[in-house]
Amino acid sequence: MNGTPLSLTLFGVAVAFYVAALIGFIVYIPVRRRRLADAALSLVALAWPFHLASILTRAFESGHWPLGNIYEYSTGISFVVATTFLVISLRAGQRLIGVPAMILTIGLMAVAYMLYVPPGNLVPALHSYWLTIHVTSMATASGLLVFSSFFAMFFLARRWADGYVLAGAIGGGGGTLVAGGGGAAVMTGGGGPLSSLAGSLQRLPASKTLDAWSYRFVMIGFPVWTFGVMMGAVWGEHAWGRYWGWDPKETFSFIVWVIFAIYLHARVTYGWRETRAALITVIGLVAIFADLYAVNLWIAGLHSYARA
Amino acid sequence: MATTIAPPPSPRRTAAPPPRRRTRARSRLGRFWHEYTRMRTAIYFLIGILMIVLIGTFVPQEFTSASQRVTEFLTAHPNLNDLFTRLGLPLTSVFVSPLFYILLASLYIALLSCVITRGRALIVRTVRRYPRTPQYWGEWGSWLFHTSFFLLVVAVVWGKATGFDGIMTITQGQRVAETRASYDTLQEGMLFDGHHAGYEVQLNSFRAPLQANGMPSDFVSNMTVYSGGRAVLTKDVRVNDFLGYDGVDFYQQDYGWAPHMVVRNPAGEVVSDTDIQMISDDKTASTGVLKVPAFNYTLPGQTKPMQIGAKLVLYPDAQALPQVTGASNTLNFSYAAGSAAANNPVLEVQLFIGDLGIDNGTSQDVFTLDTGAMSPYYLGAAAFALPLHQTTTLSLPAANGGTADFTVSFPDLRQFSLFHVKKDNGVPLVYTAFVLTMVGLLSKLYLRPFLERRRRARASAPALGGRVSTPPGAPSAGPMREEVLTR
Numbered sequence: 001m002n003g004t005p006l007s008l009t010l011f012g013v014a015v016a017f018y019v020a021a022l023i024g025f026i027v028y029i030p031v032r033r034r035r036l037a038d039a040a041l042s043l044v045a046l047a048w049p050f051h052l053a054s055i056l057t058r059a060f061e062s063g064h065w066p067l068g069n070i071y072e073y074s075t076g077i078s079f080v081v082a083t084t085f086l087v088i089s090l091r092a093g094q095r096l097i098g099v100p101a102m103i104l105t106i107g108l109m110a111v112a113y114m115l116y117v118p119p120g121n122l123v124p125a126l127h128s129y130w131l132t133i134h135v136t137s138m139a140t141a142s143g144l145l146v147f148s149s150f151f152a153m154f155f156l157a158r159r160w161a162d163g164y165v166l167a168g169a170i171g172g173g174g175g176t177l178v179a180g181g182g183g184a185a186v187m188t189g190g191g192g193p194l195s196s197l198a199g200s201l202q203r204l205p206a207s208k209t210l211d212a213w214s215y216r217f218v219m220i221g222f223p224v225w226t227f228g229v230m231m232g233a234v235w236g237e238h239a240w241g242r243y244w245g246w247d248p249k250e251t252f253s254f255i256v257w258v259i260f261a262i263y264l265h266a267r268v269t270y271g272w273r274e275t276r277a278a279l280i281t282v283i284g285l286v287a288i289f290a291d292l293y294a295v296n297l298w299i300a301g302l303h304s305y306a307r308a
Numbered sequence: 309m310a311t312t313i314a315p316p317p318s319p320r321r322t323a324a325p326p327p328r329r330r331t332r333a334r335s336r337l338g339r340f341w342h343e344y345t346r347m348r349t350a351i352y353f354l355i356g357i358l359m360i361v362l363i364g365t366f367v368p369q370e371f372t373s374a375s376q377r378v379t380e381f382l383t384a385h386p387n388l389n390d391l392f393t394r395l396g397l398p399l400t401s402v403f404v405s406p407l408f409y410i411l412l413a414s415l416y417i418a419l420l421s422c423v424i425t426r427g428r429a430l431i432v433r434t435v436r437r438y439p440r441t442p443q444y445w446g447e448w449g450s451w452l453f454h455t456s457f458f459l460l461v462v463a464v465v466w467g468k469a470t471g472f473d474g475i476m477t478i479t480q481g482q483r484v485a486e487t488r489a490s491y492d493t494l495q496e497g498m499l500f501d502g503h504h505a506g507y508e509v510q511l512n513s514f515r516a517p518l519q520a521n522g523m524p525s526d527f528v529s530n531m532t533v534y535s536g537g538r539a540v541l542t543k544d545v546r547v548n549d550f551l552g553y554d555g556v557d558f559y560q561q562d563y564g565w566a567p568h569m570v571v572r573n574p575a576g577e578v579v580s581d582t583d584i585q586m587i588s589d590d591k592t593a594s595t596g597v598l599k600v601p602a603f604n605y606t607l608p609g610q611t612k613p614m615q616i617g618a619k620l621v622l623y624p625d626a627q628a629l630p631q632v633t634g635a636s637n638t639l640n641f642s643y644a645a646g647s648a649a650a651n652n653p654v655l656e657v658q659l660f661i662g663d664l665g666i667d668n669g670t671s672q673d674v675f676t677l678d679t680g681a682m683s684p685y686y687l688g689a690a691a692f693a694l695p696l697h698q699t700t701t702l703s704l705p706a707a708n709g710g711t712a713d714f715t716v717s718f719p720d721l722r723q724f725s726l727f728h729v730k731k732d733n734g735v736p737l738v739y740t741a742f743v744l745t746m747v748g749l750l751s752k753l754y755l756r757p758f759l760e761r762r763r764r765a766r767a768s769a770p771a772l773g774g775r776v777s778t779p780p781g782a783p784s785a786g787p788m789r790e791e792v793l794t795r
């Protein structure tokens with residue numbers, strides 16, 4: 001095939017719309033016009049079919065399920081992220097989550113582009129429907145679990161903002177140090193950039209709601225991750241005759257699993273709720289991406305042919 | 309264990325108080341046990357396991373990384389590794405380290421206590437016909453989820469203990485029995501009964517079709533299983549498609565070249581007639597070793613019969629590079645690797661004579677030649693080239709002052725296939741544990757919210773007949789009514 005494959009052209013169109021949408025969402029933070037946020041959301045909705053079409057055409061071009069190398073995998077996760085974002089915004093009216101969601105979507109697609117490989121055959125080890133199930137659920141779980149940390153980060157931000165504003169109300173704006181809900185907030189007198197930020201952040205939903213949404217995405221993502229790891233084990237048994245071998249990729253998927261198991265326990269453990277639990281999902285986010293890129297690119301193992 | 313439902317008071321605890329000192333010791337123990345089995349402690353155990361596993365991803369590990377990287381690490385950080393080994397955590401084998409096992413065992417003991425107490429409480433509530441609240445079903449789910457970890461461990465340990473795990477190489481056309489002697493390496497579990505399946509497998513043919521980029525698009529072993537001399541199963545074995553028969557599974561793992569070599573001694577006797585397994589990374593050039601311990605010829609003036617050995621390099625697609633050398637009898641061509649296809653197979657043979665060191669008891673592996681007690685046949689250990697289907701005649705000193713000729717030939721180039729062979733009866737049980745884990749997890753996470761939502765819907769719906777606005781899966785821990793994110 002000569003020239004740019006159709007899948008890559010469609011990919012480019014999707015990225016362009018996503019970038020425009022991200023700009024809209026960022027401007028929405030200070031400008032606070034609902035119509036702006038809706039326009040940005042429409043751009044995401046416009047990008048989505050191109051993104052989907054890019055994945056489908058790629059599947060036709062290469063003749064296999066389009067999750068066979070790191071370009072396809074990154075594109076796939078970004079698609080899950082964009083889709084999840086659309087569902088959240090349409091069902092729950094949330095717009096600000098578009099900022100982290102679009103940053104991640106565009107970031108993943110940028111990495112996909114940097115690691116681009118033309119459509120082609122798979123190495124023999126990747127011909128298996130177990131693998132298809134495994135990789136698809138891992139990509140889906142990754143795309144879902146990241147939202148738990150987005151909401152957790154919003155939760156922490158909202159906590160901080162509430163504390164800041166509360167401290168301002170108590171301290172009367174006079175350079176006092178007051179402990180807020182999410183930590184200590186230093187008052188520097190009313191009306192500074194910090195208090196403007198706190199004001200913006202207070203437009204976020206109540207911290208309790210954000211916490212509940214963070215938990216909800218663990219509830220959805222954790223079982224999918226669990227299932228994906230198990231399918232990986234079934235595939236390993238099928239292909240190599242061992243369901244677990246502490247290969248770096250397996251090990252890291254286990255790490256992510258344990259992190260979110262800790263999160264679930266933390267939620268029902270006194271002293272570990274809310275703030276600490278929120279921090280755990282952020283660690284989980286880091287681990288998911290370490291699993292995705294660091295392990296594939298720097299740590300060799302049986303799975304590392306997925307790089308090709 | 310931080311829990312919403314306290315276990316029923318056990319009758320033993322309400323019995324008459326024993327003497328004082330024992331009570332105190334007991335209550336201290338009780339407190340420790342209470343602390344130990346709390347969920348917070350489980351979190352610390354999980355964090356500990358996390359840390360160890362994290363080390364395992366960044367430090368090369370003995371069984372999963374290239375051995376040279378492990379050695380590199382050990383030579384670079386001897387003190388660090390020493391320190392950690394003393395702490396029970398040898399850095400290059402963390403997954404089998406004492407500390408890892410201790411943590412796992414601690415977690416499992418706490419989990420066991422948790423599962424027993426909660427299971428008992430659940431049974432009591434079931435027997436006493438407590439109301440079947442959504443909470444109740446969720447707790448069964450959680451119980452099932454945690455209990456399935458025990459099934460998992462039992463399945464893994466039992467499967468490994470009663471089975472075996474080995475590597476077997478089979479050359480094209482060869483038929484080998486599934487018996488202990490046929491393995492290159494074999495690890496049998498502690499409870500393995502010693503009975504191998506005993507049937508035979510034959511490698512009928514092997515294919516590794518090359519793509520345009522020189523990489524194989526696939527590699528396939530066509531195998532037949534013979535049981536009691538009768539062919540019972542023929543199958544193409546490839547990665548992702550193993551051969552399983554009578555509880556023993558063959559997995560395609562690797563392959564390589566196996567040049568067939570024949571050596572005749574000066575008396576014309578065939579003293580060696582074997583397929584030699586070659587090792588390589590990319591199959592375009594591979595190395596191997598020829599050993600002829602029973603050459604059956606004694607050099608003049610010697611008492612012991614001589615042996616011969618050779619270091620071999622095989623180029624399946626040799627590219628000749630002409631060389632200008634004056635000396636006769638030595639290499640006039642040197643070769644470079646071409647493709648991995650058998651277009652022009654040539655063996656480079658570097659011959660040694662003397663003592664192979666086999667009979668003095670030192671262990672010998674088939675991939676290395678100990679030339680300590682041998683001398684090169686050609687000065688400077690030069691090699692000669694032996695193309696496929698050819699025979700080279702070489703001479704040795706004879707008793708009458710003349711020469712005695714012997715030959716080395718390369719009549720055939722075959723391929724061998726390398727299989728991971730194992731028996732693990734625990735696998736179905738492992739999969740059962742997987743299913744139970746999923747069932748438990750989904751019940752815990754979704755059944756309760758689902759039932760609660762239905763209940764709320766029933767309670768509030770009749771008048772309005774509309775939908776309840778709570779998003780699905782809302783945690784029931786607190787009042788979560790107005791969580792639609794409208795901002």
Ligand code: HEM
Pocket residue numbers: 257258261262264265268309310311345346347350414415416417418419420422446447450451454749752753
């Ligand atoms: C010493 C070991 C453990 C103990 C004592 C323990 C205890 C508990 C307890 C008491 C709950 C609350 C369940 C309920 O409310 O019904 C729970 C929940 C849970 N545990 Fe464990 N657990 C242990 C190990 C594990 C492990 C190894 C995992 C797997 C990664 C795990 C995953 C979960 C999950 C997913 C939940 C559900 C959380 C929720 O309530 O939403 N646990 N555990």
